[in-house]
Amino acid sequence: MRHVAVIDYGMGNLRSVSKALETVGGDDVSVKVTADPEKILAASHVVFPGVGAIRDCITELKRLQLDHVIREVANSKPLLGICLGMQALLSHSEENEGQDALNIIAGNVRHFDIKPADNGKHLKVPHMGWNEVHQTSPHTLWKDIEQDSRFYFVHSYFVDPADDAVTAATTAYPDNFTSAILKDNVFAVQFHPEKSQHVGLQLLKNFLNWDGQS
């Protein structure tokens, strides 16, 4: 039996994440949506989701004293950051006139460049919809997911890790950005697996089957 904790800090649609995890986990998995540090630290797998703005996110995490909990999880067991949950793992974000984040992965979170291109067309931001995720190398987390499968994105900021080696996938919009990060037992994705139909559910399944080591 695997126990999954979905961190609840009041930001966004946690129901979809927990339902998707329950769907792929079946009877082998119990899913708890919780802000309780004890329950989070007792889980076998932790999911750190989030939508909204980074300042509110960091403020709420600190208020609930979950920043320390996430750091501890990042050192000990499989952790999946999703969207804002991914961005919060970086050192600093440009959003909200600049905000320090959890600094678990060194690097910055940057806004898409919305200046019109030479042809006068501007880039539509948020980057919203189904885009291709290019896996940089084979990994058990990508099991049964075809190279360049489309996942659902909705975001205006993207992560720019200091160390390229942590990039597990890239996506073009129009330039390549890091759409997945893998560092030891920490996996984080910019897209929403819980909203990406079959490929998304497969990714969540792979995460639940992951021991955080291989």
Next chain:
Amino acid sequence: MGLAKRIIPCLDVDDGRVVKGVQFVNIRDAGDPVEVAKRYDQQGADEITFLDITATHHDRDTIIHVVEAVASQVFIPLTVGGGIRSLEDIRRMLNAGADKVGINSAAVARPEFVYEAAQKFGSQCIVVAIDAKRVSTEDEATPRWEIFTHGGRKGTGIDAIEWAKKMVDLGAGELLLTSMDRDGTKSGFDLELTRAVSDAVSVPVIASGGVGNLQDLTDGVKLGRADAVLAASIFHFGEHTVQEAKQQMASQGIEVRL
């Protein structure tokens, strides 16, 4: 290759039931929003939009249950519009499993509501629905469109392009643009309107109103420069599947998720 253009089936829901006639072969109950949403999901819909047309306020809770039930079984983005008037309305929809909410008349009544909603929940989940009608006369060189409310019956005097820009400035993350001239006519999108709005703003624009055949969807993207296309009846009556629509778009060089 890059971001795919999206096809979004729209379901009108009245008191928890899909209305405007949805017919599928081999579907037990074509009025059940969960069954209909599952069917569109299987066909490859990129998102699903629910428009709550429930007339009375106290029956609004039913749409919450619909969203909860769909979000438990369908793992693609869901948008809910209709009757969204307060931050609490938005919170309840998001907690039920919606990813985005559509705001229409509440934005016309008080534009700052869009700002407050975007500040609170993030622009990514705030879709402003714009109902526009052509008001320029034949001899005007450049077309003009105006915002209409009450299902297209009531003019506001607000220019549609200016309104679209203002909504984006206030924090709208996406625009759902409906031509009230074309809605229900099956004569295709108002492509001039779609292009004018899409070129004027930096957020994605969903074209809506008037789809009568698959070519209309392709035209919405190619000629209207829409980022997504929304349609109801061509999918509801089993005339076409979402899959067919995508294949048709792909055959004309549009990038889609197949």
